[in-house]
Amino acid sequence: MDPSKEWQSSQIDPDVPFHASSRHCHQTWAKTYHSFPELYIQPRTTREIRKIVALAQRCRRRLVIVGCGHSPSDLTCTSAWMVNLDHYNRILNIDKSSNLVTLQAGIRLYELIAQLKENGLAMPNLGSIDNQSIAGALATATHGSSTRHGLLSQSVLSLKIMLADGRELRCAPDEHADLFSAALVSLGALGIITEVVFQAVPAFKIQWSQSLHPLEEIVGDWEKDLWTQTEFTRIWWLPYKKKAVKWRADKTEMEIRLPPSNRWTGVLGFHTYHTLLYISTWFPKILPALESFVLRVQYGFRHDGAHTMAVQEGQSGLLMNCLYSQFVNEWAIPLEKGPEALSRLSAWLHGDQETSKIPYDLDGIYVHAPIEVRVTDTSTNPGTRPYLDNTVPSGPTLYLNATLYRPYNTDPPCRKRYYEAFEWLMKELGGRPHWAKNFTTVTKDEFHSMYPRMRDWLRVRSEVDPEGLFVGDWHRRLILPNDPGEVPLRLEEKVSKVEPAKTGGLNWFGQLLAV
Numbered sequence: 001m002d003p004s005k006e007w008q009s010s011q012i013d014p015d016v017p018f019h020a021s022s023r024h025c026h027q028t029w030a031k032t033y034h035s036f037p038e039l040y041i042q043p044r045t046t047r048e049i050r051k052i053v054a055l056a057q058r059c060r061r062r063l064v065i066v067g068c069g070h071s072p073s074d075l076t077c078t079s080a081w082m083v084n085l086d087h088y089n090r091i092l093n094i095d096k097s098s099n100l101v102t103l104q105a106g107i108r109l110y111e112l113i114a115q116l117k118e119n120g121l122a123m124p125n126l127g128s129i130d131n132q133s134i135a136g137a138l139a140t141a142t143h144g145s146s147t148r149h150g151l152l153s154q155s156v157l158s159l160k161i162m163l164a165d166g167r168e169l170r171c172a173p174d175e176h177a178d179l180f181s182a183a184l185v186s187l188g189a190l191g192i193i194t195e196v197v198f199q200a201v202p203a204f205k206i207q208w209s210q211s212l213h214p215l216e217e218i219v220g221d222w223e224k225d226l227w228t229q230t231e232f233t234r235i236w237w238l239p240y241k242k243k244a245v246k247w248r249a250d251k252t253e254m255e256i257r258l259p260p261s262n263r264w265t266g267v268l269g270f271h272t273y274h275t276l277l278y279i280s281t282w283f284p285k286i287l288p289a290l291e292s293f294v295l296r297v298q299y300g301f302r303h304d305g306a307h308t309m310a311v312q313e314g315q316s317g318l319l320m321n322c323l324y325s326q327f328v329n330e331w332a333i334p335l336e337k338g339p340e341a342l343s344r345l346s347a348w349l350h351g352d353q354e355t356s357k358i359p360y361d362l363d364g365i366y367v368h369a370p371i372e373v374r375v376t377d378t379s380t381n382p383g384t385r386p387y388l389d390n391t392v393p394s395g396p397t398l399y400l401n402a403t404l405y406r407p408y409n410t411d412p413p414c415r416k417r418y419y420e421a422f423e424w425l426m427k428e429l430g431g432r433p434h435w436a437k438n439f440t441t442v443t444k445d446e447f448h449s450m451y452p453r454m455r456d457w458l459r460v461r462s463e464v465d466p467e468g469l470f471v472g473d474w475h476r477r478l479i480l481p482n483d484p485g486e487v488p489l490r491l492e493e494k495v496s497k498v499e500p501a502k503t504g505g506l507n508w509f510g511q512l513l514a515v
Helices: 003-011 046-059 109-118 134-139 177-183 215-220 267-280 284-299 335-349 415-428 444-450 454-464 473-478
Strands: 033-035 039-041 063-066 081-084 091-095 100-104 156-162 168-171 192-199 205-214 232-238 243-252 307-313 330-334 371-376 397-401 494-500 506-511
Touching (some): 046 063, 046 081, 046 156, 046 192, 100 109, 134 192, 168 177, 177 454, 205 215, 205 284, 215 243, 243 284, 330 335, 330 415, 335 397, 444 454, 444 473
Parallel strands (some): 039 081, 063 081
Antiparallel strands (some): 091 100, 100 192, 156 168, 205 243, 205 307, 232 243, 232 371, 371 397, 494 506
16 A cells, blocks of 8 residues: 555554555456556445545545446446445344344345345345345345336335445434435445345245247237236347247245256356357357357247246345346336337347337347346335336336347447447337446436436435545536536546456546545
8 A cells, every 4th residue: 555545544543454455456247347446445344434434535535335346337447445345244133023134235145145044034036146235236226027026225224324524324214314315326426335224024935937939929918917927027038039038936835946957058058159159249140040049058948838947045046147248238118118119129120120210220230139128116115215216106117138248358249339229219218227237328418307306316415425525437427417617526536548458348547636
């Protein structure tokens, strides 16, 4: 560590440790961005976190809080100070009578799941992976796929958050309610979430089945019971074959029955598909044919009506294998607009621009499969609605996720045009992008028009962090105002350079203020 900062550290609570390294390379989970923080700090106690905040103020350094860096955007990039809470990860209390769990916010979801299991408990719902910290999952509105569940934050009863002035405030619906509404989707720009009180449920198993269907059958069942027959439902759409895999699950008391497997669903299929995707970077016309390979390797299907089933613990059965580094561009739209979205995007991908009404030429574009289709419903939740909740407030929400793999960290050539067309359609259908994903065309004005409570979130943010200790270029570029005559916040970090990395992805460099 720089001698001047070591001296500064010794002047603030000298008996409190300051666990910092100056040789850390941060990269997003998908290796899309790399950055090189001046200091990488891993506190173990609340006193250490408070010392970090005080020292950052004195040294005029922005703070970025990270878990696994699951967001593939530059949201977590910094050349200033990066705080990782992996060692601030204890469960503090489990109330067996109410199933309320009090935990430190750095705990990863897989750690939380394991400790809940030991106590006969579980999380009520999960997203696709369990690598995130609980704080990171909350910060970007993480969700699963069920019309009986909303965002992960729906199960949060209260939070504690360390603010830029070193105060640790408890916030809940009846205490600092504005801060609670802002902090449930904080985007890392309000402070350091230190503690979470979470509503767990009794541990459960699920029986799931997945089957292959023509897309027209999926669309035909849309208004029937496609999304409501079982507690958990998701769709994987293969656009060139005009087919979809329907995955459904309900809770069960049946004995565990592991998913079927063969040589292609293991290491052989994983590496073969990875290599074929890499080849498609130069020969993208093979991508439609690869969908048949995906069906056989990833799902074990060869014909319509084929199906598989299994019984697993809920906390493993709800997860999925994301396979490779990837760009993810997920949008939330009203559930009733799903058939129109699928039909128009399908038409565009098959060269029928007249039907799609999407004003972008296909121009030889070929995309990856599958396109993920999920649902939530926050409209029935009587609790606090986050100011930056991207779901539909008046009914169920559909999520469309246009995933593009990065085989061996190589970017696919279709990304720019595909995402322009996809986002144009999502905007026309009243969509809002997932905060943690790779949206590319959304402007600040569009974000402000999408969120009626954006002004409230900005007001709270300004009140709790007036000097921008937690503000970075991502926040300024997309949501913070640029009013005439306004100057950057004293501790705000601006990007100075972004350049290709030798190992793939982009190297991100921020502009540091002098001490």
